Structures are given as structure tokens and as C-alpha cells.
Amino acid sequence: MRLDQPDMPPLSREECARLGWTDIDILLVTGDAFIDHPAFGAALLARWLIAHGYRVGIVAQPRWTNIEDIVALGRPRLFAGVTSGALDSMLAHYTAFRKKRRDDAYTPGGRAGARPNRATVVYTGLVRQAFPGLPVVIGGIEASLRRATHYDFWTDAVRRSILLDSKADLLVYGMAERALVDVARAIEKGDPIALASLRGVAAADSKSREMPSQSEDIEQLPSHEEIVADPRRLMDATLAFERQTHNGAPWLTQLAGGRNVWFAPPAAPLTPGELGELYALPFTRRAHPRYTEPIPALEMVQFSVTAHRGCAGGCTFCSLALHQGRRIQSRSFESIADEVARLKRHRDWRGSITDVGGPSANMWGARCLREGHTCRRTSCLVPAICPHFAYDQHAAADLLDALARIPGVRHVRVASGVRHDLALHDPEYMHALAGRYTGGQLKLAPEHACDNVLRLMRKPSFDQFERFMAVFDDASRASGKEQYIVPYLMSAFPGCTDADMHTLARWLRAKGWKPRQVQCFIPTPGTVATAMYHARIDTEGHPIPVAHSDAERLKQHRILAPAAD
Numbered sequence: 001m002r003l004d005q006p007d008m009p010p011l012s013r014e015e016c017a018r019l020g021w022t023d024i025d026i027l028l029v030t031g032d033a034f035i036d037h038p039a040f041g042a043a044l045l046a047r048w049l050i051a052h053g054y055r056v057g058i059v060a061q062p063r064w065t066n067i068e069d070i071v072a073l074g075r076p077r078l079f080a081g082v083t084s085g086a087l088d089s090m091l092a093h094y095t096a097f098r099k100k101r102r103d104d105a106y107t108p109g110g111r112a113g114a115r116p117n118r119a120t121v122v123y124t125g126l127v128r129q130a131f132p133g134l135p136v137v138i139g140g141i142e143a144s145l146r147r148a149t150h151y152d153f154w155t156d157a158v159r160r161s162i163l164l165d166s167k168a169d170l171l172v173y174g175m176a177e178r179a180l181v182d183v184a185r186a187i188e189k190g191d192p193i194a195l196a197s198l199r200g201v202a203a204a205d206s207k208s209r210e211m212p213s214q215s216e217d218i219e220q221l222p223s224h225e226e227i228v229a230d231p232r233r234l235m236d237a238t239l240a241f242e243r244q245t246h247n248g249a250p251w252l253t254q255l256a257g258g259r260n261v262w263f264a265p266p267a268a269p270l271t272p273g274e275l276g277e278l279y280a281l282p283f284t285r286r287a288h289p290r291y292t293e294p295i296p297a298l299e300m301v302q303f304s305v306t307a308h309r310g311c312a313g314g315c316t317f318c319s320l321a322l323h324q325g326r327r328i329q330s331r332s333f334e335s336i337a338d339e340v341a342r343l344k345r346h347r348d349w350r351g352s353i354t355d356v357g358g359p360s361a362n363m364w365g366a367r368c369l370r371e372g373h374t375c376r377r378t379s380c381l382v383p384a385i386c387p388h389f390a391y392d393q394h395a396a397a398d399l400l401d402a403l404a405r406i407p408g409v410r411h412v413r414v415a416s417g418v419r420h421d422l423a424l425h426d427p428e429y430m431h432a433l434a435g436r437y438t439g440g441q442l443k444l445a446p447e448h449a450c451d452n453v454l455r456l457m458r459k460p461s462f463d464q465f466e467r468f469m470a471v472f473d474d475a476s477r478a479s480g481k482e483q484y485i486v487p488y489l490m491s492a493f494p495g496c497t498d499a500d501m502h503t504l505a506r507w508l509r510a511k512g513w514k515p516r517q518v519q520c521f522i523p524t525p526g527t528v529a530t531a532m533y534h535a536r537i538d539t540e541g542h543p544i545p546v547a548h549s550d551a552e553r554l555k556q557h558r559i560l561a562p563a564a565d
Contacts, residue, residue, distance in 0.1 A: 003054075003055065009046040011058050028046055031085035033295050037284075045176060084140055092104055149223075149227050151525065246325070247375060308357075310329050313326075333399060351409060360417060381419070417445055456538060486517060490520070495546070532544065
């Protein structure tokens, strides 16, 4: 059934009625306020599902003391999808030192406290209570990175799969467009959710579900109990998930309390044509009109453009690469230009594209020349750029130039952060970046000055950052501009010592820099760096020093940020 796209996906029965919908097929429950913008998962999935013929209703930031908000749109015909929102809910609530945050960028007015701790688990329980027997599918960053046994920094404990804690029927991990449509079609046919035929999903053993056959290529992970008993086994499991995310196989399974949790290989990424269809949907780039206060997250990205997904870097602390994958998925130039043409018709447009990028701004168009082959590398860029990784910085600069020439576009900026080891390989890109597409400040993430720490992070050597600074300064002066690099730095990373932090501090003092962007490492679920932190080993199993207690972490952090608390 073909459906017309609504002006805004509905958040109430009245809005459904105005669309001529007497009921909905799918209910999406999210911990964020609803923003109809392609940078926000609930909007992206809602419009994608509507484009595939499903009537979708949204419940945004429901109260969790009762089910009134959950039942407001009625029982959906097929299933409910649940997400904590754009962030893991514990990360949204607590700082690196486990103190409560005072704000939440995804809430009207920026107020904290609009979602519960462990929102995916809480919302799933509410849906179960409201609609007994309704299939529940969880997804988003919180579910994706907690899909197996994981270390939880906020309780300093190993927790089992969020599937088991939430009692959801299915978990969709990664970018969920393809998998969620497949799930919807399976449920619509009246079939049990046949795990064996789906990709990009996880599920626990069930008598009513078709499981993978023994003929499948299946890797048995360390069990939950084994990881609890021996933290080193968490590294084994984490590296297995990283290999699956990057190579697409095999099936993984993990035993927890006598139940197997099965993890299908990743769903195939969207093709450039499918990405074009997705981003051509009529997003209003506005918050839902029910909100009377501005939502900070929208203000940051309202006129930004996503050019690609995925990141080839493989940084050990990055959850985004685990969620989106290491394979770069680029949109066509025509798709991006069409989106910019639509931006110009927006009532709030003032002529500036605030960002063109993705996880790293200058990976648009990059690809692996050995697509389909099993790769043992954990990063396409570290310790050196892989000879099979094809990237074209000149094309990235041409994209920015072409967008800047579109009538009505006054400024194009790069705000996503630049991978400096790639940028150094093309002087023309560097001059375009410094001369035309940096608005006074450029964000870069060297993270540290000590190569022993950078190796553990899977970041390029520090001399490459220093070379980039010199080239950027020269290019800025040649363009007649006074511009600055804003470095993102990290303290208390696993393997980093107090002496390493003092080395970084001395370098900053020699430059006359007082860093503003210093992040104390937060062990987020699912990453390799979090396994390092918990097990106190590197990826080869060698012991490393770890600032583990809050006092040890704060001591390192204060070397760069004396006022930290």
C-alpha cells in the first residue's frame, strides 16, 4: 500500500485522524523529543517505514510512571519499536565522574531528566504492560552496543545482553532501515520472526522462532558467566563483534543463564540509490509543533548535510563505527545537491550550510577496493593507510566547491571533524579546507601527544597532527585568514599514565594553548577501549596500566583541566 508522506509523522490520535488513519501499523517509542530531521533516528525510520507503506506513530519521551503516554495512539497492528534516543541513556544522564548532568540537548529547553535510566529496558516494560502480546523490537545506539554481555561503567559491573534484561522479542543493531522493513514484512505475513532469514538483528532462543541451522558459519562467544569470572574474555567477545561488524560474518552466539542469544551478520548497507531515496523524503527539519521551547540538538544541525555513513578509522573508543560500520556508504553528488536545493526553501534558511560530512568529514566517496574479501585489519588507516583503501580528497573538495556555487548558498562549512592523516595527502584539499570551508575554527581530534597511547586508540601518530597544523596555518595565511585549530583531547585512556598526561600538558604549554575540549575517557558499552579498561589488557592480551578509580581518572584529567570535577 502506498502512503503519502505526512507534513510531520503523528504524535497523537488527532494527528492520525487528520491523515485519515484510523489506527497505526508501527509504534516508535523514543527517549528524545521528536525532531523531523534526517540526523535523528526516529524521524529517519518513521519516514522510511511510511515510504514502504506502514502507518507509523511516535511516542516521544513518555512518562515512565504509568502507561498513559504509551497507549495514546492505540495498539499498533504489527509491532512497537523502542529506542533510548540518540545516546545511551546512562551517558545522557551522567558525566565521566558519574555526576548527574545538568542538561540534555535532545529535550525542549535542554532540561535533564526527561528520560529514565536504562530507557530501552523501561520503555519496553511499559509497552509490554500496555499491549500484552505485541512484538517489541529494540534498537538505537543503546540497544546496539549493549546487544551482548557488556561492561557497564556506571555500576562497575558486567551486564548481560539488553535483550534478556528488556525481554524484547528482537533487537535491531546498527543503521536499521533495511532490517526494520524486513521485520515489518515478516510480521505482516503472520510468520514468526524467522531469525535465520534476517540480517542486522539479534534474538534469544525461542520455541516460536526459527533459529539458524547448524550448517551456518557460527562462532561461539565466551558465555556471560565466563566473562563475569574472567574479564579478559570480554576482550575476546568484543573483538569478535568488531570482526563481524567489519567483515559481515559469521553468525555469533552467546550463552547467558542457560539461554543462547544469537547475533546475525550485519544487514547489507543501503546503496547510493537507496540513500538518495531516504534523504529525499520530505523532512521539515523542525521540532514537532507541540514543543514551545527550542531543542539544542536541532539548533546544532538544522542546516547540516550528511554526505556519508561509516568510518574507516576503527578507533578503539568509538561507538559510532561499531554502530554504522567501517564501510563508507556515500550519497551521490546529485542526492546531496538536491537536499541543498530543498534547504533553500526552508523558512529559517539564512544561506549557510553548517556542515557537510559524516563521522569524519573527508571520507565521502572512499571505498575498499577489495570489497567482499575478508579483511584482518582493524583499521583502514592505522598504523598506515591501507593500499586497498581508495579515497579522493580532491573529489571531497570538489563536492564542497559545487555546493558553494549553488545560487542562494552563501557559506559552506565543515564541522564534522577532519581525519588529518587523510587530508595531508592532498595539498589542494588542505587549501580548500583552510581557505574556503573553515569558519575561523577547525575541530580536530588528535586525542593525545604520546604515540604509545595513540597506538592503543588506533589513532595516527602525533607527528602527523603537527604536520597538519603547519600546513593548515600556512594555507590559512595564504588565504588571508586568521584561523585556529580546536583540538579534542582525552585523559585517562586505558594505557595512559600520569607521565603521559604531563607530556601532553608540556606540549600544550609550549604552544601556548589552554585546551577547551578535554574529555575524560568514558567506557561506553561495546567498544574495544572499554574491554581494555575492564580487563586492563590491550588487544593482544598484554597488561596495560589503567586509571580505573574515579580518583585516578580525576588526577589525570586535572593535569589538563584543573577545574574538572
